[in-house]
Each structure stands twice: as C-alpha cells, then as structure tokens.
C-alpha cells in the first residue's frame with residue numbers, strides 16, 4: 213500500500229526532538245510520499261532543506277494567511293527564487309483565514325492573489341487554506357482570469373456545493389483528521405457523495421490529529437486513519453482509497469514516476 217500525506221508541517225518545532233524518527237514511522241506505515249508545507253520564508257527554507265534530505269519528502273512554499281502581518285513584500289521575491297528548487301512542487305500554504313484573525317483580511321487577500329499569480333506564472337499548483345472564508349475564497353478563484361492555477365483545498369470544511377464549485381475549477385479537495393472525529397456527523401455522507409478521483413488525504417501534522425489519537429501530536433503515519441475513514445464511508449478497502457488518492461496527488465503535484 214502506498215499512502216501520500218498531501219499536507220503536513222514537518223518543520224514545525226513540535227518535531228524538533230524526533231523529526232527523522234517521525235518520517236521513518238510514516239514510511240514504515242506505508243506513507244511513501246509526504247508533502248510538507250511552509251508558512252513563511254524561513255519555514256520555506258527549512259522545508260526545502262528537509263526535502264533535500266529525504267527522497268520521500270517534497271515541499272510547498274509560501275506565505276500562510278496567518279503569517280501575512282509579519283511578511284514583507286520582498287518575501288514574495290524570495291519565494292519566487294526558492295520555488296526554482298526541484299523539490300518544490302507547489303506554492304502553499306496560501307489562502308484566507310477569517311477565524312483566527314479578521315483584522316488582516318485585506319492583507320490576506322493581497323498575498324493570496326499575488327501568490328496565485330506567482331503560481332500561475334511558475335506553472336505550479338497551489339495548496340489552499342480556507343477557514344471561515346468559503347465565499348470569498350472560492351470567488352477569488354472563480355474570478356481569477358483566465359483560470360486559476362490548479363490546486364487543492366486543504367482540510368476541506370465546506371459542503372458538496374462548495375466542493376462542486378472547486379471541481380468546476382479543476383480543483384481537488386483534501387481531507388484530514390476532522391473526518392474521523394466522533395462528533396463529525398456530516399463527513400460520512402459527504403465522503404460518499406464526492407468523486408474519489410477528486411480527493412486527497414492529509415494529516416496537517418502536527419495539528420488536527422485523527423481519532424483515536426485526538427489531543428496528542430499528529431504525525432504523517434496517521435494518514436492511514438484518514439484513508440480508513442473514507443474507505444468505511446464508501447464501502448471500499450483502505451488499499452483502494454490509498455491507491456486512488458496517491459494517484460490523485462501524484463498527478464496534481466506532477467510527481468508521476470518519482
């Protein structure tokens with residue numbers, strides 16, 4: 213079985229004590245590829261360094277919406293330069309977050325649009341963060357002319373209608389730990405309704421830890437629990453879900469043959 217954790221943060225300080233062991237545990241659990249996401253310039257550099265060290269690790273670099281207040285305009289120039297590295301396969305994570313901080317909404321929008329433009333210019337897909345910003349975020353993509361760069365809506369928290377708008381743009385949606393939570397009543401029907409060819413799996417480690425480890429630190433090995441949840445909802449085997457979601461991620465990040 214080959215699993216692809218399409219979104220995590222391996223450079224987070226929560227992994228400082230045992231990062232290599234965490235990656236090894238993921239490989240032992242069948243996770244053959246991991247995409248680690250940056251949130252600012254320094255974590256972008258760290259992500260690239262980690263990807264250089266491990267064949268299975270690839271990276272997405274960029275300015276996260278929660279990092280825009282501390283970001284400078286020149287940071288986008290640095291991201292552009294760093295994106296030339298062969299293990300940078302996407303820009304991310306980028307997007308809008310009106311849950312943690314609404315006061316930076318205009319600045320978030322500016323960085324989001326500029327990074328979409330950069331991704332389009334560099335011909336890279338994007339990994340998008342959307343928290344309490346569904347309408348504004350999907351409208352930004354729909355209004356992006358002539359077409360937005362391809363991408364994934366990570367930790368998807370919308371409904372089937374929002375997912376359809378994303379699919380219409382050529383996007384995929386990515387699911388993580390929250391679909392395994394016991395109090396998530398809507399996930400099974402949604403997971404059953406969406407086409408499996410449009411779904412990625414992720415951990416967002418060290419955050420959003422799936423059941424039964426909720427409350428503890430998350431790590432990429434647990435992406436199998438996410439695959440298991442989708443398999444249960446759809447009446448498939450974990451292996452089938454792993455194969456299709458890995459195929460989807462390899463296609464989006466243009467990693468076929470790697």
Ligand SMILES: [Zn+2]
Nearest residue numbers: 219249305416
């Ligand atoms: Zn993330």
